[in-house]
Amino acid sequence: MTKTAAIIGGGVIGGGWAARFLLNGWNVQVFDPDPEAERKIGEVMTNARHALPMLYDCALPKEGTLRFCTTIGEAVTGADWIQESVSERLELKHKVFAEVQAANPDTPIGSSTSGFKPSELQQGAQDAGKIMVTHPFNPVYLLPLIEVVPSEATDSAALDVASDVLTSVGLYPLRVRKEIDAHIADRFLEAVWREALWLVKDGIATTEEIDNAIRYGFGIRWAQMGLFETYRVAGGEAGMRHFMAQFGPALKWPWTKLMDVPEFTDELVDLIADQSDAQSGHLSIRELERKRDNNLIAMMRALKQQGNAAGALILDHQKALKSLPEADNPMVSTRRTIPVDWTDINGHMNEGRYGQLFSDAAEEVMAYVGADEAYIAGGLSYFTVETTVKYITETHAGEEVMVQTRVTQGEGKKLRCFHEMKRASDGELLASCDQLMLHVSLETRRTCAPADHVKAKVEALAALHATE
């Protein structure tokens, strides 16, 4: 059953939520009185359609239907999840919740607020138990973190729904243990922001120098381990206690100016904005967004290949999305979007990535015949010994492709596949690959006969693919 999300408030954040749900196969009903809402969400959708599918090595579900509604009541009717992302004005949020619960008293409501605690949101509500904070991070269609903040009045059943819904669309619900101003992450962002304003104001560094100090050093460290695990490693064999003993005294040193806050004057705004223009003014916001998204995709895919940090979350979600190929002739072994990190100096998909795509296709065939992850963990697998690839048409990042595979030889230790890679939109042949694999023992690293159940499935597939 296709599920439906109601999105109340359709700016950059609401649009990001809409995109995350739509691209995961949900229908979305939007309410936003802004006459520009449709255009704004359209722009976010363009970015999201480019970006999100690239995180996965399989196709996402068929995109859901996007519907714009003229009332809150219409938007929340039949919704399985309601996400509120209107302006940060408490009385406006209270008004929205009243209208929502008048039309749909049963469905939990998550608020994207960074400025209010859940107990504040719940004031005067018809059913406070259904209301919580679900605070996302921009771009919502790529970053997995959602801070889920309940008050003591929030129902645990509503929290369970939130956890299931968010996980099912590839997000990471981080339950905050007690409500607190700005939740968790924004407290760090605010501390760093205040410190950064001082550094610019005092002429220690420009905005660009500060960005470089972050991204060439601790930023890239934090992207994979965060703060405490990084420091645990820095503490060496003696670990966290050693690290704390070493840096404990610094708590009393003047290493931050945060006993004070810089005054927010026009001069300070001009100073920052002018430096930011000098740093990034040559790129439009659209260009910066694309650059940011491509960097994030490439880094998250790198972490995915390592099976760590945000990459581990994507792998989990991908497992839920993937299914075994059907025994057709030919078999559709892979369907996916070409990601931005697969292109080369000629601006098209690098020849090596064709090999990777065909290798992924072969892994699907292997999984189908029973030579899956568990089989490999048990010490048996297939190794490729020879491939011949013909490159027929150029392929570019963002294109959706599929691979059709026939087993042309499946006897004894041999598994030979003929793969055809086609553009999904029009079926044009892009490349082909003749691939010979041999069954091996992962212990001896030498060839050996496959297990009987694998042998039987390989032979059956070869017989099916031998028919016209």
Add this chain to the structure above:
Amino acid sequence: MTKTAAIIGGGVIGGGWAARFLLNGWNVQVFDPDPEAERKIGEVMTNARHALPMLYDCALPKEGTLRFCTTIGEAVTGADWIQESVSERLELKHKVFAEVQAANPDTPIGSSTSGFKPSELQQGAQDAGKIMVTHPFNPVYLLPLIEVVPSEATDSAALDVASDVLTSVGLYPLRVRKEIDAHIADRFLEAVWREALWLVKDGIATTEEIDNAIRYGFGIRWAQMGLFETYRVAGGEAGMRHFMAQFGPALKWPWTKLMDVPEFTDELVDLIADQSDAQSGHLSIRELERKRDNNLIAMMRALKQQGNAAGALILDHQKALKSLPEADNPMVSTRRTIPVDWTDINGHMNEGRYGQLFSDAAEEVMAYVGADEAYIAGGLSYFTVETTVKYITETHAGEEVMVQTRVTQGEGKKLRCFHEMKRASDGELLASCDQLMLHVSLETRRTCAPADHVKAKVEALAALHATE
């Protein structure tokens, strides 16, 4: 001429400096009275030899010679750069500088200190002008950021030397405009650290939850753009001014506790250390280091492929390291280390990456015959139309390999190469590739004749490779 670095103090930081210099072909002279220094630096070297070569798609220079010295005077004699990384005690640093300058008054000295300003380091020095802060980030052999902090007494000539030396070994010297406690990055780290201590102390989140709040959200954002450029994008078309107007009022809100500092008690240390044990105690520090390094390598390589952030720095350094292949028969077209992001479910190098390696080898051949980046920018290139790869022996991350290439056909539009990939250590054949390329116009995307100078070089190479 091989250059020499003197490393005074050989802990994790000094060892990281030593590794960075050695792996870039410098000789290194270490002074550290700790009887464990040799073992400790050896451990850092093991990690560094695994990690740093993987950032590059070409071989690093031949590793320099590491020598342990019994006096500071011996260590700094003949040194082109002197790096001080002793304990954070000012009187100890003053003593070290006096011994250094008595033996070598000419070479600039960089201090790894995070706790002292350069004017403090310079007190009582024989030549204050040669002394500055060059503050690195762990792991020094991977992260490019170095905060270069002069005082008003530091010579500009010494700063120029620092800039040249650091850039030549792949580091990024960030000149800090005025000296300030904790320089730039550590001020942010201290602010976040203090805030994080509050959050754990107040029971809002555990160490693991805080790490997740960082690495699944803003951490991965900061790794590529830092703070200000990220917020510029968040501001949308109206940019930085809009963002500041929106979040300016928050400066007065209680979004950080940093008007106060948590008391550093045994209870707080136990709370943090116990949570950290629960989070990461199942992994040894060595395992955590390896995981961190592999994540960093994979992400930095992802940014390199995008040509952005830390990846752009690596590309620049790689250009300085690379030279055109020699016209031998066969030609050594590529020499490199297999990086961690090239392996697959079978634990060895994925078949697609062989294709990428041979594609890189072909790019070197193309560069040799004049079909280089400028030629491609001018609208002409070679596209691969068919490859046959034979996989002979398994290859693993960390192995150094070379590709020997012969041009087997070089006439008209055709450029056909036969590549042999061999293990560098013993010359064992790992794989071969027969690759047919055709010369194309990047405007029409169709085949066409190469430029005369390219045609001549292709023919000459084919003739050379036709000889026995």
